[in-house]
Amino acid sequence: KAGVTQTPRYLIKTRGQQVTLSCSPISGHRSVSWYQQTPGQGLQFLFEYFSETQRNKGNFPGRFSGRQFSNSRSEMNVSTLELGDSALYLCASSLPRGGYNEQFFGPGTRLTVL
């Protein structure tokens, strides 16, 4: 089975721009979660989608949004980028019953904001 894939792997943007990141979960996985990893804060939960609906949301501003499509692929969008948004964005998928304890992570998208 193919693992979780994320595109693009690397991205450079400037302040004020917006960015869209994509995640394709493992086949058959319906839950997709997004995390932000920074050196100072570790992994922080952004949001989770299950069956095209946002099921949980972390403590991030509204500039961070996401969606999930009928094929379980997910995108996250960050608008009006700030320097502090530079981070590794990780996507994780889990089995149909959507347990957080069974998450499989993708390799991440490294976003640099200049």
Next chain:
Amino acid sequence: DQQVKQNSPSLSVQEGRISILNCDYTNSMFDYFLWYKKYPAEGPTFLISISSIKDKNEDGRFTVFLNKSAKHLSLHIVPSQPGDSAVYFCAASALNSGNTPLVFGKGTRLSVIA
């Protein structure tokens, strides 16, 4: 506030010796704990987990110990191998309180020296 704390940002251990990685938590609702390992340019991979009904779980060279009264868990790797060099994240979840997202620590970078 940090609900899951890994107070040692880094740890160096000689090959063949024991590595002990520590994790403390503050939320008494947490009842399921996991350790993930992360290599550079890859997403975290699940290593081992433990439920709050147990105080120990073993999987090969990896053992996790849970001390609920102290709200402390530790990961023991015996014997340590150079391939174990990675960042280790401790994570916690309150499974019995509903499907709550994982809360991660900031990670400990383990270096196993040959």
